[in-house]
Amino acid sequence: MxxxxxxxxxxxxxxxxxxxxxxxxxxxxxxxxxxxxxxxxxxxxxxxxxxxxxxxxxxxxxxxxxxxxxxxxxxxxxxxxxxxxxxxxxxxxxxxxxxxxxxxxxxxxxxxxxxxxxxxxxxxxxxxxxxxxxxxxxxxxxxxxxxxxxxxxxxxxxxxxxxxxxxxxxxxxxxxxxxxxxxxxxxxxxxxxxxxxxxxxxxxxxxxxxxxxxxxxxxxxxxxxxxxxxxxxxxxxxxxxxxxxxxxxxxxxxxxxxxxxxxxxxxxxxxxxxxxxGHGLSLPGPLRVGARVRAEASGDAAAVVGVDALLAAAPGARVGVTGLGSGAARAALADPRVWIMDGVGEAARADLPPAPARGDLGAVRGIPDWSCDVRTPLRPAAPGARPDAARAADWLLRLERAGVERVEVLGEPQAAEEPGEAARGERPVLAVLTCSRALWRSRRGGDSRVWRVPAARLGWAPVARDVDLEAWWGGWG
Structure with a gap:
């Protein structure tokens, strides 16, 4: 009226x-x-x-x-x-x-x-x-x-x-x-x-x-x-x-x-x-962290460790896993926070989905604060080290205060392809974290600040294909 x-x-x-x-x-x-x-x-x-x-x-x-x-x-x-x-x-x-x-x-x-x-x-x-x-x-x-x-x-x-x-x-x-x-x-x-x-x-x-x-x-x-x-x-x-x-x-x-x-x-x-x-609750509705872990190149065991490490760092996250092979690995990831992504198209593999229509409150809530594309499963580098959820949460806040809206986590420089050649300078991208803010700011004509950082500097490293699962879960490896 x-x-x-x-x-x-x-x-x-x-x-x-x-x-x-x-x-x-x-x-x-x-x-x-x-x-x-x-x-x-x-x-x-x-x-x-x-x-x-x-x-x-x-x-x-x-x-x-x-x-x-x-x-x-x-x-x-x-x-x-x-x-x-x-x-x-x-x-x-x-x-x-x-x-x-x-x-x-x-x-x-x-x-x-x-x-x-x-x-x-x-x-x-x-x-x-x-x-x-x-x-x-x-x-x-x-x-x-x-x-x-x-x-x-x-x-x-x-x-x-x-x-x-x-x-x-x-x-x-x-x-x-x-x-x-x-x-x-x-x-x-x-x-x-x-x-x-x-x-x-x-x-x-x-x-x-x-x-x-x-x-x-x-x-x-x-x-x-x-x-x-x-x-x-x-x-x-x-x-x-x-x-x-x-x-x-x-x-x-x-x-x-x-x-x-x-x-x-x-x-x-x-x-x-x-x-x-808080840090521990995993609630329906908006997500602080939404992630995808790719098992295609790393193998099932490495992917399981990568998912476990990610959820330890962000207990309330939702994690999709692509390229998982064995039924045993699927059973090990039968966690309500994890879903197995079979037959995922290229659009779903993008860092972020398209920005929803203006005024769509539900769609705004459906996009995580931080979307994490883990192309190579990662874990803390030191033997026996485990992620600290409070420390990980504080790290994201520090990124936000600094205006960083995209992080590319890099591996070590690639080795030479032939004996006697110098190592190539390119560092592979192991993971990409993108803040939801980048999605809407891009639509309104803004730029995103990108930080490219080696995984070693963050204290993380790729999970080896032949990872010792018992040592990981037992805390000695």
Missing amino acids: TAPVVGREAAAETAGPEASVPEVSVVVPHYRAPADLERLVAALAAQDHPASRLQLVVADDGSPEPPVLPAGLPFEAVVVAQEDHGFRASAARALGASAAEGRILAFLDGDMLPEPGYLTAACAAPAASVDAVVVGRRRHLDPALLESGWRPGEPVPEAARLPEPAWLAEAYQRSGDLAAADSTSYRYVISAVLTVAREVYADAGGFDPAFVGYGGEDWELAHRLWRVGGAFRHQPAAVAWQADEDFGGRGDAAERTAVKQREALRLAARITATTAR
Whole structure:
């Protein structure tokens, strides 16, 4: 259901320098809070972003009395609504985004009060790059200030300022305002002050309408935005105020704990990062690591060791095996995380599948964070050494922070073909790891940073065809 558009005549008058300013749609979820909405509308009217390049979309989550926007607004505004089927802020935001017309989407919670320069600061990176995912600075003020005659856009007195969450401030400082982000950085992206380019939002599939209840939907979206190549940034100049304490300081401690537990349990099956599910769980849904091990050239025993080593390094991975011969080897790999790939076509052998259609949330979730093509089975090089799952997980995070999206693991230089000849300089490619981010960034015109590294430098080596299986499993070889 869509309400009449307000303010279209004023918004249509675009001329001069304003034409170069990006069009932004501010998407606001709403439920039975007319006073909050009135203050937010006033704060938007005070923005230094040109009103002619601004659209407000209020997405009502089934309020008994639909929100009414004032006439004569300097920007275009529209109300869309869904039926009341519980707390569905994620679905409301998705609905609002579908009605938005701007090429930049600025999500603001209904109780936020953005400072006059908020949109200008928040939109700068998305205007320059379709990959940009910007989280602003949510600050907190004493609710009593709202009763004192204070209005949005006016300075907030020092005495009315409530503490900011220290863990967020520390995370932004540690990561250079998210310049050194990784797949665990979703925790520092909050939908109350989230601004994204429409293109990367669509690639990620948008807010998931299936979320019901408080919390988690912004982290889940942020993690998908990371998976599709979103470039996270914290913009401290994009300040918006909330007339309340941070969640960690509200209400009863036991209830807060229960809410956070529900959120964590819900996200474990949706977010691949170790901060959401640890190292040991092997869950349905999105994968951190998906791999293929090729047995064609190495033999069955070497392939079995390679699969075992890979699963020890990434216990939650799924591993396909091609070229396996004997029934005994197949029986040894009868693990629910392993499937035997018979008759695999060339398309399935590619490093990554094609990027799915924009807006296909399920397909986004179906592509692992890291796809690993093991062309020659590998194992730790030192006798008796075994992979360390925590160390392997940390290695992937360090790659992500460094912006590496493809790794080629190399063997030793090839030996001379004839006696007396010098060794050839080429190093065979033993394995290729490709981050899902490379897939979507390539579609949007971005380049991937490739790291070519010898396996020996990583402490790994090819598994010998005549590997001693008993020694491998027994830990002495």
